[in-house]
Amino acid sequence: MxxxxxxxxxxxxxxxxxxxxxxxxxxxxxxxxxxxxxxxxxxxxxxxxxxxxxxxxxxxxxxxxxxxxxxxTTNETTFFRTPRIWDYLKQSFLPEWAEKHRGSTLQVWSAAASSGEEGYSCAMLFEEFRLTHPLFRYRILGTDISSQVLRDASAGIYQGRNLEGLRRSHPAMLERYMRMQGERGEMAPAARASISFRQHNLFKPLLEPARMDLVLLRNVLIYFDEAGQEAVLAQVRKAMAPGGILIIGESESLTRLNTGFEFMQPLVYRNRVTTHA
Ligand SMILES: C[S@@+](CC[C@H](N)C(=O)[O-])C[C@H]1O[C@@H](n2cnc3c(N)ncnc32)[C@H](O)[C@@H]1O
CATH class of the missing domain: 1.10.155.10 (Chemotaxis receptor methyltransferase CheR, N-terminal domain)
Structure with a gap:
């Protein structure tokens, strides 16, 4: 046929x-x-x-x-996608978190990491923050269901449209954290030292016990129905620290859903602290 x-x-x-x-x-x-x-x-x-x-x-x-x-799966992504989220992380989240949690390591989960641009954007932003806060420590876990994109994420080599986008939006970051080899850029050791990638289906529990302080769950909920979104959010919440921050994608919202997250500002939610009697 x-x-x-x-x-x-x-x-x-x-x-x-x-x-x-x-x-x-x-x-x-x-x-x-x-x-x-x-x-x-x-x-x-x-x-x-x-x-x-x-x-x-x-x-x-x-x-x-x-x-x-x-x-x-649709794996479209870019470095520093949705600029206002990165402004929020830089101007509010990071300084506040570092002030409150001196001596702790910030645990970050890029939960639909695709080819890694989101995780490395975090790493570059955090490395910049470390220039003025040398005691600040972080770990980033990038996960995705597609093993093909994870191979790209682990390789950390970029070219074409996404690399050009980074060159235009954050030329100083490109200069500091990308090693250029002709048309290709490879993430530099400083941006790779605290990041790892592995396969994970968001409908399943994260294997190791985790207390993520910051979860980026962006541009993936749109592919699920409401029951699926609630199931994923329940799993994500189990892997988060009480009071941890969840960031979703531009065309996503939690308002119609039954979740344990409270709205902070558009695209930004907090894992509600539950008290048991
Ligand atoms: C459009 S990309 C978003 C990438 C990045 N978060 C961003 O906002 O730029 C969506 C990603 O979700 C992944 N994905 C889809 N279903 C998933 C699932 N059930 N578990 C984990 N990842 C999933 C896809 O493989 C794809 O890489």
């Missing part, structure tokens, strides 16, 4: 169901063209005739699930 010809509705629904099962991402009919466009090439690579064969492969081979996840 030519996979460009019409795919029947039940096959489409079965593929949507696999997307949801493996990632929590909810796709509806209007996303079919996008999904089809991404999966078609995979079928060609595997020399499979149609999606029924592919669905059978997905059931039988765990390794294919990883490729499927890489294909169905």
């Amino acid at each position: 030519d996979i460009d010809v019409e795919v029947d509705r039940s096959t489409q629904q079965a593929l949507f169901e696999r997307v949801r099962r493996h990632t929590g991402i909810v796709m509806t009919d209007r996303k079919w063209a996008l999904l089809h466009g991404r999966l078609r090439r995979r079928l060609q690579t595997l020399a499979l005739a149609d999606y029924r064969d592919y669905l059978a492969l997905l059931e039988g081979e765990a390794e294919e699930v990883g490729h499927f996840i890489d294909l169905v």
